[in-house]
Amino acid sequence: MTVSPTLRPASIPVPMATAEMLAPPAFHVMTKPRGAICNLDCAYCYFLKKEDLYEGSRFRMDDALLEDYVRQYIAAQRVAEVTFAWQGGEPTLMGIDFYRRAVELQARYRRPGMTIHNTIQTNATRLTDEWGEFLHANGFLVGVSLDGPREIHDTFRVDKGGNATFDRVMRGIEILRRHDVEFNILTTLHAANADDPLRIYRFLRDEVGTRFMQFIPIVERDNATGFQEGETLTSRSITGAQYGRFLVTIFDEWVRNDVGTVFVQSFDVALGIWAGMGSSLCVQAETCGAALAMEHNGDLYSCDHYVEPLFRLGNIRERPMIELVADPRQKAFGEAKRETLPRQCRECDVRFACHGGCPKDRTLLDRYGEPGLNWLCEGYYRFFTHIDQPMQSMVEELRAGRPPANIMAMTREADAQLLDAVRRAGRNDACPCGSGRKVKQCHGRTTATTASLTG
Ligand code: SF4
Numbered sequence: 129m130t131v132s133p134t135l136r137p138a139s140i141p142v143p144m145a146t147a148e149m150l151a152p153p154a155f156h157v158m159t160k161p162r163g164a165i166c167n168l169d170c171a172y173c174y175f176l177k178k179e180d181l182y183e184g185s186r187f188r189m190d191d192a193l194l195e196d197y198v199r200q201y202i203a204a205q206r207v208a209e210v211t212f213a214w215q216g217g218e219p220t221l222m223g224i225d226f227y228r229r230a231v232e233l234q235a236r237y238r239r240p241g242m243t244i245h246n247t248i249q250t251n252a253t254r255l256t257d258e259w260g261e262f263l264h265a266n267g268f269l270v271g272v273s274l275d276g277p278r279e280i281h282d283t284f285r286v287d288k289g290g291n292a293t294f295d296r297v298m299r300g301i302e303i304l305r306r307h308d309v310e311f312n313i314l315t316t317l318h319a320a321n322a323d324d325p326l327r328i329y330r331f332l333r334d335e336v337g338t339r340f341m342q343f344i345p346i347v348e349r350d351n352a353t354g355f356q357e358g359e360t361l362t363s364r365s366i367t368g369a370q371y372g373r374f375l376v377t378i379f380d381e382w383v384r385n386d387v388g389t390v391f392v393q394s395f396d397v398a399l400g401i402w403a404g405m406g407s408s409l410c411v412q413a414e415t416c417g418a419a420l421a422m423e424h425n426g427d428l429y430s431c432d433h434y435v436e437p438l439f440r441l442g443n444i445r446e447r448p449m450i451e452l453v454a455d456p457r458q459k460a461f462g463e464a465k466r467e468t469l470p471r472q473c474r475e476c477d478v479r480f481a482c483h484g485g486c487p488k489d490r491t492l493l494d495r496y497g498e499p500g501l502n503w504l505c506e507g508y509y510r511f512f513t514h515i516d517q518p519m520q521s522m523v524e525e526l527r528a529g530r531p532p533a534n535i536m537a538m539t540r541e542a543d544a545q546l547l548d549a550v551r552r553a554g555r556n557d558a559c560p561c562g563s564g565r566k567v568k569q570c571h572g573r574t575t576a577t578t579a580s581l582t583g
Pocket residue numbers: 410411412416417418419431432433465485486487488
């Protein structure tokens with residue numbers, strides 16, 4: 129089966145000059161040179177099913193399209209830094225020569241003064257020393273998918289034969305280290321690891337030794353199409369309560385020990401929001417639509433999570449990429465994120481930081497019965513209210529020209545004061561933390577230590 133024609137009304141072609149005015153000055157494309165083809169068979173993968181869209185295809189971006197893509201993508205960006213994001217499926221299945229050629233083409237089409245970056249998201253199981261040398265020499269930033277320690281990782285991340293992959297991933301990470309390749313870890317949060325926040329965080333920090341972490345909640349629709357349709361979720365999906373608890377727990381660890389040395393994407397994004405710079409992540413932005421996805425044959429889609437016939441904008445071989453990005457359908461796609469917010473979100477006091485999350489996760493009715501509340505709402509609300517005070521303090525430090533890492537000493541000082549107050553209070557007194565509970569039901573419940581004061 130090939131991609132069926134779009135079900136949305138046919139778009140009105142936008143002349144090139146107008147397209148340049150309408151398209152955002154910079155946009156991001158996740159490119160899938162091998163489409164959905166992967167050597168693994170992760171149970172929760174949202175992309176494997178996309179293979180069905182291109183039945184009979186060889187799933188390999190050819191050289192002519194690669195050149196066309198590099199040329200068009202660079203030409204469409206009106207900023208000094210351009211990032212190519214290679215994804216899959218498993219993008220290393222294209223082989224190193226494909227990326228050698230991509231780098232060569234980038235150098236050819238790059239405008240004077242322009243800096244080109246490359247990122248590649250991989251399961252790391254196919255990395256070799258040759259890959260390590262190439263990635264290092266060309267400054268690729270590598271994202272490695274790893275869900276935690278062995279038994280957690282191997283719950284869902286298995287190969288086509290159902291075999292564990294943990295050892296192969298760790299070998300891949302070792303290669304990256306050996307060749308001094310910059311990498312970050314992408315950890316999906318799901319039923320098998322959501323209740324182990326500290327174990328996961330400390331494993332990544334202390335055993336994997338990564339300084340950059342990204343946590344992606346799995347909210348997976350239970351249907352046969354793989355499209356964002358139907359309201360039932362799989363049992364692998366994380367709940368809002370679990371997501372909130374996970375983020376709050378690792379934030380409490382980070383804010384006491386790791387600010388400035390460990391970078392967690394959700395915390396970085398939040399600091400940017402509290403500092404008044406807006407969200408650097410589409411999920412927490414008011415509108416979206418500037419992060420698209422391109423299949424191996426040049427089909428461009430509104431978003432990596434909406435690679436579906438309805439959201440296919442066209443093919444860059446048939447219409448210039450900039451025209452597709454400037455298509456009114458893409459603008460409407462991005463604005464729908466704001467326009468479809470239910471009343472509970474519109475009235476919410478953390479809306480400035482949350483903006484209702486990603487539309488793909490909006491499966492619930494809100495408290496007024498309006499559709500479109502995010503499945504993760506409970507978690508978002510807990511997280512954003514929990515970090516408000518420390519975020520404000522970090523922004524104050526930044527504005528005063530001091531390092532935000534000062535928050536660690538402030539938090540420890542506050543811990544010590546609370547500990548002292550808890551020790552002086554009676555077991556039936558109101559807890560000094562302000563929870564409204566009695567000391568014995570709150571911070572006096574366990575032997576008072578700093579850890580117990582993190583709530
Ligand atoms: S639909 Fe979700 S993932 Fe896609 S661009 Fe919008 S916020 Fe981002």
